Amino acid sequence: MNNELTIAAKAVQLYAERHPRPCQVTITQAAEMLGLSRHTVSKMVRAGQFRLNKCGLIPVEQIDAALQPV
Known part of the structure; x- marks a missing residue:
C-alpha cells in the first residue's frame, strides 16, 4: 500500500511539473x-x-483565495 502511495505522489508531481x-x-x-x-x-x-x-484575465491568486474556506 505504501508503494502505491509513493507511485501516486510521484505521478502527481510529474504532472504538475509538465503542466504548470x-x-x-x-x-x-x-x-x-x-x-x-x-x-x-x-x-x-x-x-x-x-x-x-x-x-482582461483574472490572476489565479484571486481564484485560490476564493477557494479557501472561510
Whole structure:
C-alpha cells in the first residue's frame, strides 16, 4: 500500500511539473476552477469580487483565495 502511495505522489508531481499552473486565467477557466457558470463569474467581476488585469484575465491568486474556506 505504501508503494502505491509513493507511485501516486510521484505521478502527481510529474504532472504538475509538465503542466504548470497559469498565473492568470480567463473568465471561462475561472468558472471551471470554481465550479460556477461563466455568467456567474462575469457577475462577480462586475460586482468587484474579482478584478481583471490589464489583459482582461483574472490572476489565479484571486481564484485560490476564493477557494479557501472561510
